[in-house]
Amino acid sequence: MNECGSVCGGNHEHVEPKQPSLLSRRSLLGGIAAALATAGLASASEAALAAAKKYKLCKTTDVKVGGSKIIQLSTGLALYVTQPKKGVFRAFDVYCTHQRIVLGFTVGSNIVCGMHGSKFSSDTGAVTQGPAKKPLKKYLVSVSGTQVSVTV
Secondary structure: OOOOOOOOOOOOOOOOOOOOOOOOOHHHHHHHHHHHHHOOHHHHHHEEEEEOOOOEEEEHHHOOOOOEEEOOOOOOEEEEEEEEEEEEEEEEEEEEEOEEEEEEEOOOEEEEEOOOOOOOOOOOOOEEEOOOOOOEEEEEEEEEOOOOEEEE
């Protein structure tokens, strides 16, 4: 019997099998994301794939107190950024939870969907007026000097 066992005719070079390489964090999270998506947990898979990365949103002067701005990240994710109180910044999913329409504008302390009139708190993302029933998805925002960043 030779090195390969009884099946091998011995007419080839024997190569040691490669040791499995360690997965990078990104590869591991990508695998988790694929598994979660297969299991029907798409939002969890997106979170795993994003791997809690920080992105620059804007300067503190770009969003007025009581105002808002839609900002698209380099990943393609669009966020609705608000400054409900001086120095307090929030970021939400840009789509209304009622029928996935892009949110329209801010009036007072509410983000308003121009299609059906749903309103959401510009501070918490909670529904303040229907027909939407679910709050907006909220993202973690941080401010360093004059730079506003978001972690997704």
